[in-house]
Amino acid sequence: MISLKQIRYFLSVAELGSFTQAAAALFVAQPALSRQIALLEKELGFRLFEREARGVRLTPAGSGYRDRVVAVDGMLSAAADEGAQLASGESGVLRLVHSSSIPAVSLLSAIRQFLVESPNARIDLDRISSETQVTEVAGGKADIGIARLPVLRRDSAVRFVELADEPLLVALSSKHPLTRRASLSLGELRDLPFVSAVHRERGGLARLVTDLCLRRGFVPKLARVVSRKTSMLDLVAAGLGIAVVPQRMSEIAGDGLVYRPLVDADAQARSAMVLPLRASPLARRFADIMGQKKDPATRAG
Amino acid sequence: MISLKQIRYFLSVAELGSFTQAAAALFVAQPALSRQIALLEKELGFRLFEREARGVRLTPAGSGYRDRVVAVDGMLSAAADEGAQLASGESGVLRLVHSSSIPAVSLLSAIRQFLVESPNARIDLDRISSETQVTEVAGGKADIGIARLPVLRRDSAVRFVELADEPLLVALSSKHPLTRRASLSLGELRDLPFVSAVHRERGGLARLVTDLCLRRGFVPKLARVVSRKTSMLDLVAAGLGIAVVPQRMSEIAGDGLVYRPLVDADAQARSAMVLPLRASPLARRFADIMGQKKDPATRAG
DNA sequence: GACTAATCATGCTTTTTTGGAATGGATATA
DNA sequence: TATATCCATTCCAAAAAAGCATGATTAGTC
Incomplete structure (x- = not known):
């Protein structure tokens, strides 16, 4: 099986044109180098070098092989760098x-x-x-x-x-009668239709609001049109119902909407x-x- | 030092998502595989896999490493093929x-x-x-x-x-008086100016013609304008001298030129x-x- | 909730691979 | 002809890798 070591050895010999010099540069004995190159040639099935009196020279096949293989080393380093960056x-x-x-x-x-x-x-x-x-x-x-x-x-x-934590607010259509109030309590929402807040089995905001209402002895009443997406605030603006939302959500949708704080201490999201x-x-x-x-x-x- | 074997092992584990399966596919024992991957990770300095209960999963770093390294194997094969083609x-x-x-x-x-x-x-x-x-x-x-x-x-x-071998011909300007002759002998060229054929120290056609002339007791006389390139036939056509050329050369330049065979038996190129x-x-x-x-x-x- | 099965890691031993030193053979240089 | 240089070969020692047995952890099951 071809090894990277053999390829590095090969590139060094090819560059220096000499087993002896390459062996010195690689800090290995010359016979070790000779053998690795011989093994590589055997594995490849063709000669990489012409052995000559003063050093060696790449065969055409060796030259072509070198041109293709010279990038491998760099690719591996690049891969290692990439991985290190991702890991760090x-x-x-x-x-x-x-x-x-x-x-x-x-x-x-x-x-x-x-x-x-x-x-x-x-x-x-x-x-x-x-x-x-x-x-x-x-x-x-x-x-x-x-x-x-x-x-x-x-x-x-x-x-x-x-x-x-962030306080919960009541979202109302700007035309809603309760907008006259500066603040509200959860109990006052008992008979109002909610455009969201539903499934008891699920978690998240809906669960939170439902639980708060239950704690006050009522199940929030669902509006005739209900949404669990952000667009539920559009339904509120359209006057289809009310919603209890965290303060953050009031920052993103305002047109036609009015928010009122809840006085309840536990109305926190x-x-x-x-x-x-x-x-x-x-x-x-x-x-x-x-x-x-x-x-x-x-x-x- | 990272080895190709480690990389092949790594790619196999990454593909199969399991040391055990990869070990089977690679025909090695699972501990050997574990150790090589561990060595590779140590060498790289970051973890390649998240070990989980049912198999392993690439870390982000491992995934990036794989994307870059997956081409190496193919490159080496391509290089070997290229070399084999060149060698054969x-x-x-x-x-x-x-x-x-x-x-x-x-x-x-x-x-x-x-x-x-x-x-x-x-x-x-x-x-x-x-x-x-x-x-x-x-x-x-x-x-x-x-x-x-x-x-x-x-x-x-x-x-x-x-x-x-190929016969030598005398190249003449089409206006040259000797064109009336059907064939010529080398001896008849004794006093005619040659636009080529010169240095005795050199080999090739010039040396050949000079030797033939010497064998007949004369040194070919040089024309006032002399060339050693193919264009010497242009000089002949222009009437500046004659030339003795192999038959092949007569096939490539004809305008204004006439060729006459030499009767001498040794006038062979x-x-x-x-x-x-x-x-x-x-x-x-x-x-x-x-x-x-x-x-x-x-x-x- | 204990048990089983599956998976990866570790310790130890044996095999394989690799490297180093000495040496041989071929060739150019003086 | 002698010498120096360079690559190949042989032999031995060191290092690396693989296999086997086993441990540790976890998911799935009864």
């Missing part, structure tokens, strides 16, 4: 998944800082449910998730790092990063940035 | 050198046949003196020479394969192939073709 987090792709209720724009600040710190890195964003995030991160399909708590599905391969136990360097870096941003928010809120 | 004479370049008095057109038939037999081969033609041919063929700068005899320089690294002792396959093939063509010519002439 100097370059690579961060596959970031996030919940609908944590829109990408609310992550923009962290993303920008991340891209500045890692100029050779890329980010692939994907918006998927909090539950799926656990599966994808555990399965290695995603590097980090930003999920809305509670998350029901657990996996020993992932851990959660909680982020700052919780979120967390979903990380694999052995996070990639890029994921670690992003998590660090998110962690830095968490504290000021926590203190502030 | 299936492809390559035949560096053919020839004397001025054996113009390329007179070799066209052999060249055509050669190119048909070796469709992937190329020919580099060069016109150099017979003496230089010996040096270049001996020094490996040319693969085969077609020389006009006699060749004075000898070299133990080359051998000569004589080709068919000899030529030979100059071959290295260990000729390349392409040179051997070309020599074979030339050899085939020699015999009919010999019989005919």
Whole structure:
């Protein structure tokens, strides 16, 4: 079997035109070199060198072989460098998944800082449910998730790092009667139609809101048109119902909408990063940035 | 030192996602495989695989490494194939050198046949003196020479394969008085100016003609304008002198020229192939073709 | 919840490969 | 002719690699 060592030996002999000199340059004895070249020639089935009185010269076949083989060494080094960069987090792709209720724009600040710190890195964003995030991160399909708590599905391969709480707001159509109120309580929403917040089996924002309502003795009433996507705020603006959303979401959609704070102390939305136990360097870096941003928010809120 | 074996092992594990399966596919024991991968990882300085319960998975770094390294195997095979083709004479370049008095057109038939037999081969033609041919063929700068005899320089690294003799003709301007004669003898050229044929120290056609004249007791008289290139026939046509040339040369220049045979029995031009002792396959093939063509010519002439 | 099966890692021994020193053979140089 | 140079060969020792047996961990199962 041809070895890289043989090829390196061959290139050295070809360059220097002499077994003796090449052996000196390679810090091996000349007979060892002779034998490796002989083995290589035997393996290839043709002679690489013409042996002459003062040194050797490449045969045409040897010359052609050299032209093709000379790049291999460089390719291997390049591959090793590439791998080292990826391993160190100097370059690579961060596959970031996030919940609908944590829109990408609310992550923009962290993303920008991340891209500045890692100029050779890329980010692939994907918006998927909090539950799926656990599966994808555990399965290695995603590097980090930003999920809305509670998350029901657990996996020993992932851990959660909680982020700052943020207050929940009531989103109302600007024409809604309750907009006259400066603040609201959850109990007052008992008979109002929700355009979101539903399945008890699922986690995320819907689960959170449902639980808060249950704690106050009622099941949130569903509007006739219901959505679980960001566009639910459009339904609210259209007057089809109300929604309880985290503060962040109020930052991205305003036309025709009015937000009112909830006086309830427990009306807080919780979120967390979903990380694999052995996070990639890029994921670690992003998590660090998110962690830095968490504290000021926590203190502030 | 990273070895090709390690890389082949790595690619197999990466493809199958399992040490056990890869070991089976490679016909080695699983521990041997484990160790080689471990060594490779240590050498590279980063982990290639995430070890998981049911098999392994490439790390991002391992994936990048694989993408770059996967071509290496193919490159080495391609290089070996290229070399084998060159060694077998299936492809390559035949560096053919020839004397001025054996113009390329007179070799066209052999060249055509050669190119048909070796469709992937190329020919580099060069016109150099017979003496230089010996040096270049001996020094490996040319693969085969077609020389006009006699060749004075000898070299133990080359051998000569004589080709068919061909009659010498006298080239005259079409206005020359001697054109009235159907044939001539060398002795009749005693006082006529030669536009070529000169240096006694050199070989080739010039040497041959000079020797023939000397054998008849005179030194050929030089014309006032002398050339050693093919264009000497232009000088003859212009009436500046006469020339004694092999029959082949009469086939390539006719305007304003008349050729007359020499009655002298020894007025024969000899030529030979100059071959290295260990000729390349392409040179051997070309020599074979030339050899085939020699015999009919010999019989005919 | 213990058991089984599967997978990769480790320790030890044997085989294979590789390298080094001495030597031989061929060839150019003085 | 003698000498120096260069590559090939032989023999022996060292290093590397493979195989076998076994350990450790984890997923799936009853």
